[in-house]
Amino acid sequence: AQSVAQPEDQVNVAEGNPLTVKCTYSVSGNPYLFWYVQYPNRGLQFLLKYITGDNLVKGSYGFEAEFNKSQTSFHLKKPSALVSDSALYFCAVRDPLSSASKIIFGSGTRLSIRP
Amino acid sequence: DGGITQSPKYLFRKEGQNVTLSCEQNLNHDAMYWYRQDPGQGLRLIYYSQIVNDFQKGDIAEGYSVSREKKESFPLTVTSAQKNPTAFYLCASGAIDVNTGELFFGEGSRLTVL
Numbered sequence: 001a002q003s004v005a006q007p008e009d010q011v012n013v014a015e016g017n018p019l020t021v022k023c024t025y026s027v028s029g030n031p032y033l034f035w036y037v038q039y040p041n042r043g044l045q046f047l048l049k050y051i052t053g054d055n056l057v058k059g060s061y062g063f064e065a066e067f068n069k070s071q072t073s074f075h076l077k078k079p080s081a082l083v084s085d086s087a088l089y090f091c092a093v094r095d096p097l098s099s100a101s102k103i104i105f106g107s108g109t110r111l112s113i114r115p
Numbered sequence: 116d117g118g119i120t121q122s123p124k125y126l127f128r129k130e131g132q133n134v135t136l137s138c139e140q141n142l143n144h145d146a147m148y149w150y151r152q153d154p155g156q157g158l159r160l161i162y163y164s165q166i167v168n169d170f171q172k173g174d175i176a177e178g179y180s181v182s183r184e185k186k187e188s189f190p191l192t193v194t195s196a197q198k199n200p201t202a203f204y205l206c207a208s209g210a211i212d213v214n215t216g217e218l219f220f221g222e223g224s225r226l227t228v229l
Contacts, residue, residue, distance in 0.1 A: 009155070032215055034217055034218075036218075036220075041223065041225070042222055042223065043119075043205055043207075043222045043223050044158075044207075044218075044220040046218070046219070049215075049217055051215045090157065090158065102160070102163070102173075103148075103160075104160075105150075105158040106157055107155060107156060107157035108155075108157050
């Protein structure tokens with residue numbers, strides 16, 4: 001069965017420092033991977049996705065993520081954090097070998113950027 | 116402009132009452148989803164639909180019902196059989212190539228049972 005894990009409930013980073021939000025996955029085939037961001041009392045917004053090709057994908061707001069097949073990871077990164085990056089981040093995975101419409105979300109990581 | 120509209124944003128319900136949450140999209144997406152969000156548990160799939168007049172149960176469908184009579188609409192009914200309905204409910208939609216495409220989310224509906 002497919003699954004996704006975000007091992008850190010919270011990540012704290014000083015403004016201007018690099019940030020990493022971790023995600024690992026388990027699927028039976030080659031995964032389709034996604035990152036979303038959620039601000040308080042709002043819906044989720046799409047940041048970026050990995051389908052195939054270059055392992056480093058770039059997305060919105062200066063975020064990027066690196067797909068690592070051997071470590072089954074898809075960590076979200078940003079070279080220089082902003083206070084406005086503070087939000088809840090979700091990693092999600094779809095296994096193309098399973099139900100076409102089923103996408104699984106991680107439990108979320110709260111990112112807090114201090115000035 | 117295109118998007119997904121959920122209503123109401125906030126809803127209060129007495130125990131034993133059914134309540135229906137509305138979800139409308141004008142993105143011409145075939146697939147629509149309902150998720151439940153509880154603190155520390157991420158998003159859990161309730162129901163999804165890939166085409167009009169068809170839908171499938173997700174991981175936590177018990178106590179919920181849906182319909183898909185129109186492509187644009189996917190309402191969710193929280194029935195009195197749902198034991199712990201207080202939560203934040205999110206509706207989403209996706210394009211026909213739903214395997215590779217991202218989901219678009221509404222702003223959510225927060226249901227509180229009194």
